[in-house]
Amino acid sequence: MLQVAQSTEVLSVAGLRKRYRDTVAVDGISFAVARNEIVGLLGPNGAGKTTTINMVLGVLAPTAGSIQIEGVDLASHRSEALGCTNFAAVYAPLPGNLTVEQNLRIFGLIYRVKNLPERIATLLQRFDLERFRKVKYGVLSSGEQTRVALAKAMLNRPHLLLLDEPTVSLDPSVAREIREQIREYASQGPGGVLWTSHNMHEVEDVCHRVLFLSRGKILLEGNPKTLAREHGKQSLEELFITVAREPLALDLRHTL
Amino acid sequence: MSLTRTAAIVLRQFYLTRGSFSRVLPMFVWVGVDMVLWGFITRYLNAVTASGINFVPRLLGTVLLWDFFIRVMQGITMAFFEDVWSRNFLNFFATPLRIEEYVAGLVLSSIATSTVSLAVMLVLATMVFGLSFFVYGLLLLPFILVLFLCGIALGVFASGMVLRLGPATEWFVWPIPALLSPFAGVFYPLSTLPRWMQAMAHLLPQSYVFEAMRTVISGGTAPVAALAWAGSLAIVYVLVACWFFTRMYQYAVRTGLVARYSAETVS
Numbered sequence: 001m002l003q004v005a006q007s008t009e010v011l012s013v014a015g016l017r018k019r020y021r022d023t024v025a026v027d028g029i030s031f032a033v034a035r036n037e038i039v040g041l042l043g044p045n046g047a048g049k050t051t052t053i054n055m056v057l058g059v060l061a062p063t064a065g066s067i068q069i070e071g072v073d074l075a076s077h078r079s080e081a082l083g084c085t086n087f088a089a090v091y092a093p094l095p096g097n098l099t100v101e102q103n104l105r106i107f108g109l110i111y112r113v114k115n116l117p118e119r120i121a122t123l124l125q126r127f128d129l130e131r132f133r134k135v136k137y138g139v140l141s142s143g144e145q146t147r148v149a150l151a152k153a154m155l156n157r158p159h160l161l162l163l164d165e166p167t168v169s170l171d172p173s174v175a176r177e178i179r180e181q182i183r184e185y186a187s188q189g190p191g192g193v194l195w196t197s198h199n200m201h202e203v204e205d206v207c208h209r210v211l212f213l214s215r216g217k218i219l220l221e222g223n224p225k226t227l228a229r230e231h232g233k234q235s236l237e238e239l240f241i242t243v244a245r246e247p248l249a250l251d252l253r254h255t256l
Numbered sequence: 257m258s259l260t261r262t263a264a265i266v267l268r269q270f271y272l273t274r275g276s277f278s279r280v281l282p283m284f285v286w287v288g289v290d291m292v293l294w295g296f297i298t299r300y301l302n303a304v305t306a307s308g309i310n311f312v313p314r315l316l317g318t319v320l321l322w323d324f325f326i327r328v329m330q331g332i333t334m335a336f337f338e339d340v341w342s343r344n345f346l347n348f349f350a351t352p353l354r355i356e357e358y359v360a361g362l363v364l365s366s367i368a369t370s371t372v373s374l375a376v377m378l379v380l381a382t383m384v385f386g387l388s389f390f391v392y393g394l395l396l397l398p399f400i401l402v403l404f405l406c407g408i409a410l411g412v413f414a415s416g417m418v419l420r421l422g423p424a425t426e427w428f429v430w431p432i433p434a435l436l437s438p439f440a441g442v443f444y445p446l447s448t449l450p451r452w453m454q455a456m457a458h459l460l461p462q463s464y465v466f467e468a469m470r471t472v473i474s475g476g477t478a479p480v481a482a483l484a485w486a487g488s489l490a491i492v493y494v495l496v497a498c499w500f501f502t503r504m505y506q507y508a509v510r511t512g513l514v515a516r517y518s519a520e521t522v523s
Contacts, residue, residue: 020512051512057350059514061506083352092350095268095342102271109264110351 008034009068010084010160010192011056016065018051018216025051027216028065033160033192038183040203040224041196043213044244049196052213053089053162056194058082070159070191083111084191088153089164093145096138100129100148103137104155111156123151126181142169150178159191166195167202179206200237210236212243219243257360261353265361266368269335273369279334287323287373288380294319295385313391313473315443318466320377320387321403322442325462326433327373328407329414331366333429336415340423345514355505359498362415363408370407392472398483399465405490406461409497410436416501419508441466461486461493 011033018026026048033039041049054060056067058078067074069081094103101120108116124130127147132140137148146169153161163182167175183206186193197203203210204224212220220227220243224236233239273279298311305311339345348358381387389396414429421428439453440462446454457463464486468479508514 050515054512054515057346059346059350059509060512061510079352079354082350085350087350089346092346093343094347095338095344097276097342098268098271102268106264106268106271107347107351109267110261110348110353112258112260112352 010035010070011194012068012071013052013056014066014068016052016055016067017063018048018055018060019063024216026055026062029213029216029218030065031211031218031221033194035159035190035192036186037209038186038193038195038207040207040210041194041213042198042200042203042210042240042243043219044240047213048216049213050089050091050164051216053087053164053194053196056160056162057085057087083156084159085162086111086153086156086158086160087162087164088146088149088166089162090146090168091164092149094137094149094152096136099134099136100124100140100151101133103148104152107152108155113156119155123154126154127151143171143174146170147174147178150181154185157190161185161191161193163193163195165197167197167199175202182206198240200235200240204236212240214243257354257357258352261357262360262364264353265335265358266364269338269361269365269368272338283327283369283372284376287327287377290319290323291316291377291380291385295381298385310473312385312387314470316381316385316387317389317392317473318442318469320381321399321465321469322433322437322440322462323377324370324374324400325403325407327370328366328404329411329433331369332362332408332411333414333418333426334369335362335365336411336418337426340418340426345508349505349509349514355502356498359412359501362411366408366411370404392469393478395468395472395478395483398487399469402461402465402483402486402490405487405494409490409493412494412497412501416497416504419501420504420513436460436462439463445470459489461490464489 009032013032014030015028016026016030017024017028029052031039041052043049051060055062056069056074058074058081070084072081074081098106104120104123105116108120113119124133127150129144129147129151132144132148137145140148146166150166153163161182166182167178170178179202182193195203195207207224210222210224210227211218220231220239222230228234228236228239231239233242294316298316301311301315339348382389392399410432414432418425418429439449439457440460441449441457446457446463446467449457464479464482468483471477471479
């Protein structure tokens with residue numbers, strides 16, 4: 001069995017590119033996620049965020065470049081690399097015809113989680129899902145479904161947690177709790193988090209570092225609390241709008 | 257290869273089947289209807305023909321084994337369609353699950369469901385219509401094995417086809433056994449067919465099984481070599497089907513179809 005390296009980087013992406021015929025969706029991007037770090041992957045619709053996440057999840061083959069998760073090459077050791085990864089995304093609902101517990105058990109077996117019944121019980125409690133244990137996933141509200149998806153994403157204590165708009169359908173109170181849990185997971189857990197969101201206040205609150213993607217390239221990178229000022233903007237949201245509408249107008253003197 | 261991950265696929269199918277009347281019923285109903293229908297047809301034929309031929313093992317026996325082949329194939333495709341219908345590919349294929357573990361899970365699910373169907377057919381055919389499997393002797397085992405392998409091969413191939421062409425193409429899958437049946441010689445000897453159809457029939461392992469059944473019932477020598485050839489051919493088809501499914505999966509990953517499966521095409 002492949003040994004997982006314990007380096008500071010849980011995710012290392014180098015020269016990643018995806019081309020669909022005449023369209024370049026992701027254009028040679030390189031970045032890393034360090035242990036205990038939450039990195040925000042930001043950008044307008046169509047910037048290449050989901051394409052990047054799909055490539056990191058192994059469900060989309062890159063045209064060029066490499067992805068290493070905990071030092072394990074995804075292309076050549078897919079199963080081992082994905083064994084220490086997990087994700088939650090609004091566009092990937094769990095099977096609605098299985099109960100919450102059945103879903104968690106099946107994915108727990110796929111990730112070969114040790115002491116699975118105890119782990120499921122812990123996660124049901126942590127995400128306030130105990131009363132939905134025997135309820136089919138498909139009949140839950142969108143907020144409850146999001147909490148189940150997050151519980152599934154935490155099943156294997158992933159070293160790399162990918163979250164695509166994890167709080168989009170949650171009310172502000174639950175969203176805050178979830179953010180707190182993910183922050184706690186990142187600070188005390190074994191790995192790092194790659195997070196996409198269109199909520200700039202949330203990003204500023206949660207992420208240690210952000211990457212702005214535009215037209216498949218990383219346009220900006222930095223601390224979400226200072227990045228806007230560094231580029232002459234009042235807020236991260238204003239910076240986001242500029243990236244989305246007129247990326248060439250940006251002052252890029254401070255970028256890497 | 258992890259047995260735990262394969263077991264997860266089987267467990268998923270168990271959960272879905274256990275709690276669903278609409279999934280349990282087809283395991284019994286279609287095979288039951290076929291047994292009753294062909295049981296009475298064979299009784300009628302026994303009554304109106306003066307040939308002295310017993311049509312029960314000739315027709316009812318072959319229909320039973322043909323239905324078994326169909327149930328094995330559909331056991332795989334139905335388990336696969338559960339992922340199509342619940343848009344679950346992204347969830348499954350973004351995990352450490354290997355493609356061979358997934359396919360093995362589909363095959364094991366099919367073994368479970370087709371065994372139930374086979375048991376129902378055996379009970380009806382033997383208890384109601386007096387079909388005795390002693391007439392086939394020990395050859396019944398290779399008959400079942402070859403048809404089982406054919407069902408696996410066709411089920412995996414059909415699933416690969418749907419993976420490549422999109423959810424709407426599941427309707428291509430259902431008529432495949434009906435398209436094959438004229439060539440397989442389920443109801444008549446291959447010599448009945450024109451030459452070009454006989455040539456096609458020799459590519460189907462099922463045709464050797466049904467020819468062997470008729471030979472044995474007529475008191476002929478068991479065609480062991482032909483059955484061995486049929487078994488080898490079926491194994492080759494299983495390997496080709498697994499290769500095909502893997503290639504279709506690789507195509508889906510290369511083009512992004514796994515992540516956008518409901519779109520049916522990425523072009």
